[in-house]
Amino acid sequence: xxxxxxxKHFFDYSLLFTVIxxxxxxxxxMYSASGYSAQTTMxxxxxxxxxxxLFAALGIVVMLxxxxxxxxxxxxxxxIFYAISFLMQVAVAVIGLASHGSARWLKIGGVTFQPSxxxxxxxxxxxxxxxxxxxxxxxxxxxxxxxxAWGIFPAVLIAKTNLSTAMIIVGITFxxxxxxxxxVAPFAVAAGITMLVYVFAYPFAKMLQRLNILQExxxxxxxxxxxxxxxxxxxxxxxxxxxxxxxxxIFGKGLGESVQKFLMPEAQNDMIFTIICEELGLFGAxxxxxxxxxxxxxxxxxxxxARDLFxxxxxxxxxxxxxxxxxxxxxxxxxxIPNTGVTLxxxxxxxxxxxxxxxxxxxxxxxxxxxxxxx
Numbered sequence: 030x031x032x033x034x035x036x037k038h039f040f041d042y043s044l045l046f047t048v049i050x051x052x053x054x055x056x057x058x059m060y061s062a063s064g065y066s067a068q069t070t071m072x073x074x075x076x077x078x079x080x081x082x083l084f085a086a087l088g089i090v091v092m093l094x095x096x097x098x099x100x101x102x103x104x105x106x107x108x109i110f111y112a113i114s115f116l117m118q119v120a121v122a123v124i125g126l127a128s129h130g131s132a133r134w135l136k137i138g139g140v141t142f143q144p145s146x147x148x149x150x151x152x153x154x155x156x157x158x159x160x161x162x163x164x165x166x167x168x169x170x171x172x173x174x175x176x177x178a179w180g181i182f183p184a185v186l187i188a189k190t191n192l193s194t195a196m197i198i199v200g201i202t203f204x205x206x207x208x209x210x211x212x213v214a215p216f217a218v219a220a221g222i223t224m225l226v227y228v229f230a231y232p233f234a235k236m237l238q239r240l241n242i243l244q245e246x247x248x249x250x251x252x253x254x255x256x257x258x259x260x261x262x263x264x265x266x267x268x269x270x271x272x273x274x275x276x277x278x279i280f281g282k283g284l285g286e287s288v289q290k291f292l293m294p295e296a297q298n299d300m301i302f303t304i305i306c307e308e309l310g311l312f313g314a315x316x317x318x319x320x321x322x323x324x325x326x327x328x329x330x331x332x333x334x335a336r337d338l339f340x341x342x343x344x345x346x347x348x349x350x351x352x353x354x355x356x357x358x359x360x361x362x363x364x365x366i367p368n369t370g371v372t373l374x375x376x377x378x379x380x381x382x383x384x385x386x387x388x389x390x391x392x393x394x395x396x397x398x399x400x401x402x403x404x
Contacts, residue, residue: 039334040096041397044327048092048375048390051320052085052383055376061285062304063297063378077297077378084380088387095391096398100340103392104161107154111179114151117144118186125190133191142381145187145194150385152180152198153205153346160209161339167209177202192247193369197353204349205342230367231255254367267364269293270303274314274363281310297378299370302362321355321374331397340396347389 056078063077073079117135121144125132134141159176166172180202188195207216226233234251253260257268273289276282287307290296296304306314328348335341357371372379374386 039397039400041327041331041394044324044331044390044397045092045096045394047320047324047327048387049089051317051324051375052089052387054317054320055373056082056085057284058301058305058308058376059297059378061287061308062290062301064285065291066296080380081378081383084383085387088384091384092387092391092394095388096394098395100343100392100395100399103154103343104158104339107151107158110147111151111155114144114147115183115186118148118183120144121190122186143191145191146381146385148183148187149194149198149201149350150389152183152201153343153350153389155179156202156205157339157342157346160205160342161337164338167206168211173206173210173212173215177206180205189244191370193357193371196369197350197357197371200353201346201349205346208345209342227366250367250369254364257364266294266300267361267368270300270362271364273303273307277307277310277314279310280312281306281308284308299358299368299372299377300362301377302359302373305376306362317376318355318359321351325352328393331393331400334400335396336399336401340399344393344396347393350389351386 059081060075060078064074067076067078068074121132121135124135126134126136126141133143133145135144156176156179159179160167163172163176167176180198184195184198184202187198203216203219210216230251234248238245238248249260249263253263253267257264269289269292273287273293276288282288285308287296287304289307290304293300293303302314302317305317309316325348328344328351332341332344332348335344351374354371354374357366357369358373358377360366361368361371372382375383
């Protein structure tokens with residue numbers, strides 16, 4: 030008589046501990062980058078550290094709690110979450126709080142947050158629901174286009190005030206559709222168009238401005254990227270970041286020894302990768318990239334082994350989100366693309382972003398929890 034196989038449930042502890050490690054590392058680097066500016070502006074060198082540590086602690090708790098729930102609850106409440114996130118984004122256009130020339134924040138009950146961060150998760154969940162429901166029908170043009178609309182519409186709404194988030198949402202939509210469809214041609218064409226836009230960014234940006242899609246500050250960022258010498262004020266942060274990267278050498282100046290952080294505005298935000306390069310050198314930069322690569326690998330492995338299509342699509346969406354933010358942030362730091370304001374996941378200062386990323390990791394861990402191992 031054949032011996033009955035035992036079924037064990039898997040849990041991705043390596044992903045869990047790596048996320049906690051990089052969040053802790055982020056607090057150290059963020060304090061190093063923000064201590065001086067916090068002291069001069071807030072009279073408290075630990076101001077940003079204390080706020081970020083609070084969000085990190087709450088985020089870890091949320092990640093652990095979410096990981097205990099069945100991820101199929103996302104399918105039950107996904108549309109409601111999407112609708113609420115979309116309405117909040119509409120509210121931003123009407124009563125949103127502005128900073129640096131763009132309205133991106135809402136204040137509800139004394140809490141200020143970016144609804145666009147919620148929209149990223151809402152799009153991932155809603156696309157996962159629709160793709161799972163459609164199955165093989167995703168190869169039909171009608172299904173493909175109607176599914177894409179769930180990502181494109183909020184991206185268009187967000188683009189006017191937060192182009193970088195809109196680009197990430199479009200990127201998530203693109204990759205989730207590409208993976209769920211057998212058709213190659215439409216995605217090859219889309220990739221080709223994206224490359225053309227990158228190469229001919231200047232005339233394309235002028236066209237978008239005439240269509241009232243790009244705002245003046247967004248246009249100036251593109252012009253400054255193409256011609257830094259003519260836009261010294263606009264490229265000051267980027268140039269200081271490049272100096273930081275170049276001065277770090279192989280092993281850096283040492284933790285807390287950055288010089289450029291005294292000159293760089295808000296170094297703890299989207300330019301924190303340059304501070305890592307300056308203080309920890311090429312070794313530190315490569316190390317953080319390898320840690321990110323391991324997180325992406327674990328998400329990919331969970332995608333392949335997920336219990337069902339819905340779990341796979343959720344993890345794919347989360348994986349794409351994190352990968353795109355890493356690529357965009359490092360590309361901005363190295364002046365490969367215009368300044369977009371995209372944060373470095375788990376490391377840059379930003380409560381809403383960190384909180385949402387931790388919740389996403391909780392969903393990914395919930396998917397991993399239902400992976401079955403036969404022994």
